[in-house]
Amino acid sequence: MVYRIKQFVWAMVAKMSIEEKEFVNHYLSEKEKELFYKLRVYEQKHSLRVANALKKRAGKDQQVEYIRLGLLHDIGKSEYPLNPIEKSIIVVLDHLTKGKIQKMSHLKMVKCYYYHGNISYNLLSEAGDYNLLFLEAIKDHHSAKETSNSLLKALKECDDLS
Template identity: 45%
Template sequence: MALYRIKQFYWAITSEINLQDREFLKQYLNKNELLLFYKLVVYDQKHSIKTAQDVKEICFKNNICNDNLIKAALLHDVGKIINGLNLFEKSIIVILDKVFKDKIRKYENLKLVDSYYNHGEKGYHILKEHGYDERFLYLVKNHHNNDIIGDKELNILKQCDSNN
């Protein structure tokens, strides 16, 4: 797991959005969604694109037609535009979370902890203001909720998010 986290850090510092990524985004996001998406820092944009591409692949392999799930994957971290973390803050909180499990959650009054644990909820509220349906909002809000099982779409999103 530590080696994977080092890889993730490397991916983050070398992230860039290329023409192929932009074309992928244009397939699934409208103009307003793109404006929202581009408020994310580049490494979160790239992460979301990779997550959505994995979602698309799983849907294709399982003969599931779900552009809504791909769009949710692209926008699942939009809550990070509120009190976003820089790469070093994110690295610190990931390490603390790994070492202390969920014990640091009780310090949600700190920007670092709040942003890490509550970006799904924040994304829910941002996207709700833009008129998304409840199912879409549910996916964004719960993409880190491990208490929910048995929801095929949510499980795909969680798996792809975790892998990227």
Template identity: 40%
Template sequence: MALYRIKQFYWGITSRIDFQDENFLKQHLNEKELMLFNRLNEHEKKHCIKTAMDAEKICLKNNTYNKILIKAALLHDIGKIEYSTNLIEKSFMVVLNKLFKEKMKKYKKYKVVDVFYNHPENGYKILKKYNYDERFLYLIKNHHNNDIIGDKELDILKQCDNKN
């Protein structure tokens, strides 16, 4: 697992949005969504694109193309636009969370901690203003909720998010 986290860090520092990524975004997001998406920092954008591309592959493999799931994968971390963590902060939080589980939540007065734990809820609140349907908002709000199992779309989103 540690080696995989190092690989993820490397992906983060080398993240660049390319032509294929731009086309993928234009295919799945409207103009307002693109403006919102572009408020994420570069490594978060690339993470969301990779998450969505993996979700799309799973959908196509299962002959169940799902536009809502792919859009949710692209926008699942939108709650991070209010405070953009850099890769060092993000990596630090991943390690602390692994070592201390959820005990770090009590330090939510620090923005980096708050965003790490509460970006799904923050994303839900941001996107709710745009009148998305409840299913889409549910996916955003619960993409880190490990208490929910057996929801096929949410499970795919969590799997792809964790992989990237």
């Protein structure tokens, strides 16, 4: 619960520095940047934290792929960008209903919260040519299923900590 409060505070004060924008611009293509910058600033900052956590885990030859994975994993949230209050409401309702609110996925805010991985997968599939393991990691980063995909394992761990 303390972590959720910390996330809320981060969301309320989020700002992108010039250095952070340069970092994003260095690693993403024009189309990817277009998708990334549609995210709310607090979601951009979260993606940067995930990208930096993944960078620390990656070997030298994997860094670019891991950074890009972190930056792009939540771009599906741009389809219906939730403000921090809306996101807090969904998180509380998810907890109170023990996930049953997911059945109301006809509501855009619920659909975006639960299915942003699938939306991200679809957006990236349309935007370019990506490795299947990369796309799978993005699509399933909130899935509970077991996997041998090292990208997915790393993304899940870093996303949960950021």
